[in-house]
Structure formats: C-alpha cells, structure tokens
Amino acid sequence: MSILERIDQPADLRRLTAEELNRLADEIREILVQTVARTGGHLASNLGVVELTIALHLAFDSPRDQIIWDVGHQSYVHKLLTGRRAAFSSLRQYGGLAGFPKRAESQHDLFETGHSSTALSAALGLAIARDLAGRNNQVVAVVGDGAMTAGMAFEALNQIGHLKKHIICVLNDNEMSIARNVGAMSRYLARLRMDRTYTRAKDDIEYLLNRIPAVGPGMARLAERLKDSLKYLLVPGMLFEELGWSYFGPFDGHDVQALVEAFREASQYADPVMIHVLTRKGKGYEPAETDAARFHGTAPFVVESGELLRQPTRPSYTQVFGETMVQLARRDPRIVAITAAMPEGTGLTEFAQAFPERFFDVGIAEQHGATLAAGLAAAGLRPVFAVYSTFLQRGYDQIVHDIALQNLPVVLAVDRGGLVGEDGPTHHGSFDLSYLSHIPNLAVMAPRDERELQQMLAAAFTAPGPAAIRYPRASGEGLPLYGRDIPLLPEGAGIPTVPWGRGEVRRRAEGARVALVALGTMVVVAEKAADLLAGEGIPATVVNARFCRPLDEELLLGVADAAGAVVTLEENTARGGFGAVVLEALSRHGRSGMRTLLLGLPDEFVTHGSRSVLLEAVGLTPAAVARRVGAWLAGGPE
Numbered sequence: 202m203s204i205l206e207r208i209d210q211p212a213d214l215r216r217l218t219a220e221e222l223n224r225l226a227d228e229i230r231e232i233l234v235q236t237v238a239r240t241g242g243h244l245a246s247n248l249g250v251v252e253l254t255i256a257l258h259l260a261f262d263s264p265r266d267q268i269i270w271d272v273g274h275q276s277y278v279h280k281l282l283t284g285r286r287a288a289f290s291s292l293r294q295y296g297g298l299a300g301f302p303k304r305a306e307s308q309h310d311l312f313e314t315g316h317s318s319t320a321l322s323a324a325l326g327l328a329i330a331r332d333l334a335g336r337n338n339q340v341v342a343v344v345g346d347g348a349m350t351a352g353m354a355f356e357a358l359n360q361i362g363h364l365k366k367h368i369i370c371v372l373n374d375n376e377m378s379i380a381r382n383v384g385a386m387s388r389y390l391a392r393l394r395m396d397r398t399y400t401r402a403k404d405d406i407e408y409l410l411n412r413i414p415a416v417g418p419g420m421a422r423l424a425e426r427l428k429d430s431l432k433y434l435l436v437p438g439m440l441f442e443e444l445g446w447s448y449f450g451p452f453d454g455h456d457v458q459a460l461v462e463a464f465r466e467a468s469q470y471a472d473p474v475m476i477h478v479l480t481r482k483g484k485g486y487e488p489a490e491t492d493a494a495r496f497h498g499t500a501p502f503v504v505e506s507g508e509l510l511r512q513p514t515r516p517s518y519t520q521v522f523g524e525t526m527v528q529l530a531r532r533d534p535r536i537v538a539i540t541a542a543m544p545e546g547t548g549l550t551e552f553a554q555a556f557p558e559r560f561f562d563v564g565i566a567e568q569h570g571a572t573l574a575a576g577l578a579a580a581g582l583r584p585v586f587a588v589y590s591t592f593l594q595r596g597y598d599q600i601v602h603d604i605a606l607q608n609l610p611v612v613l614a615v616d617r618g619g620l621v622g623e624d625g626p627t628h629h630g631s632f633d634l635s636y637l638s639h640i641p642n643l644a645v646m647a648p649r650d651e652r653e654l655q656q657m658l659a660a661a662f663t664a665p666g667p668a669a670i671r672y673p674r675a676s677g678e679g680l681p682l683y684g685r686d687i688p689l690l691p692e693g694a695g696i697p698t699v700p701w702g703r704g705e706v707r708r709r710a711e712g713a714r715v716a717l718v719a720l721g722t723m724v725v726v727a728e729k730a731a732d733l734l735a736g737e738g739i740p741a742t743v744v745n746a747r748f749c750r751p752l753d754e755e756l757l758l759g760v761a762d763a764a765g766a767v768v769t770l771e772e773n774t775a776r777g778g779f780g781a782v783v784l785e786a787l788s789r790h791g792r793s794g795m796r797t798l799l800l801g802l803p804d805e806f807v808t809h810g811s812r813s814v815l816l817e818a819v820g821l822t823p824a825a826v827a828r829r830v831g832a833w834l835a836g837g838p839e
C-alpha cells in the first residue's frame with residue numbers, strides 16, 4: 202500500500218513520520234505527472250506546491266481552518282489529500298473532478314476560484330464573518346507571486362492591513378506567472394529573495410541599538426528615530442509591514458517542517474500575517490522544471506519526453522492571430538500589443554520577440570491593460586489588447602468608459618470566445634457577445650475561419666473607432682493563409698479587409714424554409730447542418746453574419762423575408778448575445794411576427810469536459826442543430 206493510499210483526510214497526515222512525508226511527496230509528484238500526462242492540466246504549479254500543501258494540511262485543521270487557493274489551478278495536491286484520491290484519474294474530464302476548487306466536490310473546497318487574485322478579498326469576508334460569530338479558526342489564502350500583480354490583490358491587502366484582521370497569506374513565490382512574472386512588485390519580491398542576509402543583519406543591528414545607553418530623554422528619542430530609519434533599510438518585507446501586515450520569510454517552500462513551524466507561529470498572531478514562501482515551479486519533473494511556462498497548462502503529453510501526445514495539424518486561431526499581428530506590425534509602426542500575463546496563450550510570443558519595444562505585458566491586470574490601450578490610442582498608436590474572453594470580463598467598465606466613450610481605435614483581440622473545454626465554467630468565453638454588443642461605438646466581429654480572422658484584423662486597423670474580434674480556442678479550417686500561402690498585397694496593410702458591417706450568404710437554397718444566421722464558429726456548423734437538413738428535404742439558407750455590431754440588417758431582412766423563419770446560432774449564451782441583437786433588429790424593422798429560434802449556450806454555467814463533448818452536450822453540433830431546427834420547423838419542441 203502506498204502512503205498516499207493511507208490518506209483519506211488531512212488528519213491522516215499527522216500519523217506520518219518525516220521520512221514518510223518525504224515519500225508521500227514523491228508519490229504525489231508521480232501521480233500528478235502520470236495523470237496530467239493523460240488528462241492535460243496545470244502541471245508545473247502543482248508540482249511546485251506539493252510540500253507546501255502537505256505543510257498547510259499538517260499545520261491547519263481543514264475544513265475548520267479555511268484555506269483558499271488563489272486561481273485554484275494549483276489545488277490538485279489539495280484534492281489528493283482531501284479524500285479525492287480515487288476520483289483523481291477523472292480530473293478535468295466530463296463528469297469528473299474539476300481542475301479548480303469546487304464547493305460541490307468537497308467541504309475542503311471553501312471558495313471557488315479560477316480567475317486570479319480573488320483569494321484575499323474572499324479571505325477577508327470569511328475572517329470578518331468568523332470574528333462576528335466569535336469563532337477562532339484560521340483563514341488562509343494561498344496567493345502566487347503572479348496573482349499578487351493584480352489590482353484586486355492590492356485592494357484586499359490594503360483593506361486587510363487597515364482592518365488588522367487576522368488572516369494568513371501564504372505568498373507562493375516561484376518567480377513565474379504563466380510566463381516570467383513582471384512588474385515592480387515582482388522585482389521587490391526578488392530583492393527579498395536575494396536579501397536573506399537582511400534577517401541576520403537586522404538582528405545584529407537591533408542588538409547594537411538596544412545597547413545604546415539611554416543618556417537622557419533627548420538621546421533616547423534620537424536613538425528611537427535612528428532605530429526607525431534603520432528599520433526601513435533592514436526589515437525585510439517593509440512594504441507589507443507598512444500596509445499593516447507582519448511579514449515573515451522567505452522560507453524554503455519545499456521544507457515541510459520549516460513551513461509547518463512558520464504556519465503555527467503565524468497562527469498565534471492577532472494581525473494579518475504574510476508568509477513568503479519560495480517554491481520551484483515544475484519541481485521533480487525535469488521537462489516542467491526546464492520549461493515551466495509550457496507546463497503551466499499543458500495538453501496530454503508523453504511522460505518520458507514531455508512532448509505533446511498529439512501535434513495539431515492545422516494552425517489554431519491563436520497562432521494565426523499572432524502571425525498576422527507580426528505581418529501587419531511590420532507595415533504599420535503604430536501597431537503595439539498588450540497582454541495581461543499571457544504572452545504565449547494569446548499567441549504574442551513572436552510579436553514580443555520581433556518588436557520588444559512595442560509589446561507590453563501588464564501582469565494579471567486586465568482593467569489596467571484596457572485603459573493602457575485607451576491611452577496608447579489617444580496618443581495616435583494602434584494598440585491591440587489580446588485577452589481571453591473570460592478575463593476581459595474584468596475590463597468591462599474600462600471598455601465602456603475609457604475606450605468606447607472616447608471612440609478610441611483600440612482593437613480587442615478576444616481569444617477563447619465560446620467553450621474552452623477542460624478548464625470549465627470559470628474559463629468558458631460564454632458572455633463576451635453579450636457584454637460587448639450593446640456598447641456604442643464598438644464594432645464586434647467573429648470570423649467564420651482563420652483566414653477571415655486575418656481579414657477582420659486588417660479591417661479593425663482601418664476602423665475609425667474601437668473593434669473587438671472574438672475567436673475560439675480551436676484549430677482553424679486549414680485554409681490557405683495570407684502571408685503563408687497567399688502573397689500579401691503590396692500596398693497598405695497587406696491583407697484585404699472584410700467589407701465593414703457586411704455579412705455574406707454562404708448558401709442560398711432554392712425555396713428556403715429557414716435562414717440559419719450564424720456567427721463565428723457556428724457558421725461552419727450551420728453549413729453542415731444545412732447539408733443534413735437538405736437531406737431531409739428542408740432547404741436552408743446559411744448566412745455568415747461576420748458582425749454582431751454593426752449588424753448587416755439589409756442582409757438579415759432579405760433572408761428572413763425570403764424564408765419566413767430565422768434561426769440564429771452563436772457560441773455565446775443565447776441570452777443577450779447575437780440572437781438578441783438579431784431579434785431586436787427584426788422587431789425594429791416591423792418583423793416581430795417572424796418565427797425565430799435562438800441557438801446558443803444554455804442559460805446556465807456549462808461544466809468542464811472536452812470542447813467536442815461539451816458542444817454535443819449543449820446541442821451545438823451539426824447533427825444536433827439539424828435535429829433541433831427540423832423539430833422546431835415541424836412545430837414540435839426543438
């Protein structure tokens with residue numbers, strides 16, 4: 202029996218010897234690598250927190266003591282130690298364990314996370330409630346150095362320090378966000394790491410200061426002042442101390458005993474305590490240690506080599522976006538790019554290498570990234586903020602207030618629009634069409650395929666105001682691409698633009714009984730569904746709308762009037778999305794009696810699982826669409 206098999210709950214850890222704890226750490230690393238090699242997932246972060254998680258569960262009494270995992274992508278070890286060992290092989294699979302903390306999964310998952318930098322705010326809520334109820338449990342937030350770059354983290358640090366609530370923040374510092382961490386805070390942490398000698402020097406100086414003889418009150422005051430100013434120089438973590446936190450560290454995050462001692466010590470404090478812990482991302486699995494960024498979130502891979510199991514044959518939308526950015530930026534020096542801590546995820550690595558002075562990683566700071574783009578545009582540049590749909594939710598007000606209201610020509614490259622798959626509901630891009638399409642001045646587009654993405658990007662740079670382009674986490678259609686297979690135009694941007702505000706009819710059916718008006722990924726699905734419907738004797742027109750705003754109303758009214766029935770298709774919640782834009786237009790043009798069916802994501806949070814399984818589950822595959830449309834036309838429930 203392995204040691205891990207003896208751990209059904211955290212309390213079982215306390216029966217293990219130091220040597221057994223070490224072996225347990227090895228066993229956990231083995232399971233992490235073997236499982237994630239099969240399921241894909243966040244490997245490097247979890248390999249880095251094995252000892253840290255063991256120490257947390259040794260020092261604290263979960264769930265009475267409340268542990269919150271910031272982002273939550275590093276909670277696999279926690280899952281293994283809190284009764285979910287047997288289910289671990291189902292990680293991230295449809296119906297299996299989630300890749301992030303889930304309240305429904307375990308009483309040890311106190312608070313759900315997925316987006317970064319929320320843990321301290323949530324911890325403050327728990328601590329206030331604890332104090333009001335007169336309880337004395339510990340509240341612990343585990344926050345990465347990457348997560349510490351976000352505005353939300355600062356907002357919470359600020360208030361917690363002011364209220365002096367007893368919270369323990371474990372600052373898990375591995376010098377990495379997904380890519381290398383950025384920003385002044387990150388530099389500050391690096392200084393703390395280097396200056397471990399501070400601690401010793403501080404002790405020496407304090408010893409000396411205490412020996413300054415008190416020769417009268419004036420001298421004593423002077424000595425006190427001297428002490429204070431020396432403290433600034435010598436006390437590590439002064440930034441946190443000034444914010445009202447007690448700072449301890451840095452500690453070796455792979456030394457279980459040292460960590461347990463530090464956590465127990467911190468528990469004695471009445472004030473907020475910051476425990477700075479140094480860990481190595483990817484620890485124990487060489488490919489992940491060498492390339493922690495690539496193994497931050499990985500697809501299934503071969504354990505021996507670390508190589509991906511399946512190399513995609515067709516380029517992804519993200520790749521095409523990245524390549525096209527480089528091509529366009531070569532011709533237009535005004536083009537600059539922004540990422541919020543995801544240079545690789547958004548496909549901007551090549552751009553960053555080609556134009557380092559025109560590339561900005563703002564850290565996990567989507568709000569700031571959006572307004573930074575507005576500032577750059579106000580000064581005449583052509584900024585592109587490449588960001589995942591789900592994380593851009595954070596920047597909603599900045600898009601409205603800083604970008605759209607001033608009609609500034611910012612391009613929002615909204616990646617991961619639609620279902621993302623195994624990362625689940627915190628990461629699906631289910632809402633961007635809803636939260637973008639009602640904002641005045643902002644054009645909202647979604648390409649049918651990767652070549653249209655290139656054309657939309659080219660078009661966005663010619664727009665007088667802001668434009669958003671949303672595209673999926675998926676491979677393209679394998680079409681020839683500008684710059685790869687099709688030579689660029691000699692003049693201008695080099696890539697022909699999509700006609701502004703114009704959709705296209707992809708399939709015109711004689712005697713069409715229904716118009717399938719689709720956006721983005723759903724255009725190809727609609728085309729295939731139309732084939733199936735044709736096979737059943739139901740002719741259908743298919744429209745690639747291209748624009749959610751401005752909507753091509755002329756085209757819409759034409760196909761709607763001809764068919765007498767309209768089905769909209771989108772990979773966004775059917776509430777308030779593209780379908781709603783179409784309905785509103787039909788109604789405004791006196792077609793409120795038109796038969797309409799809105800197909801999109803259901804009005805609920807879609808779970809995790811592969812993208813294809815999920816599209817099946819929500820009824821957005823060609824076969825499901827054909828079935829639903831056929832049934833609806835026949836008058837039955839769709």
Ligand SMILES: Cc1ncc(C[n+]2csc(CCOP(=O)(O)OP(=O)(O)O)c2C)c(N)n1
Pocket residue numbers: 246272274275315316317344345346347348349373375377378379482541542543565567592595
């Ligand atoms: C709001 C938001 N933006 C971006 C992300 C994507 N993301 C997930 S983890 C991560 C890096 C986190 O770094 P850190 O907190 O240091 O954790 P580590 O993985 O290094 O342990 C990022 C940028 C996110 N989860 N939430």
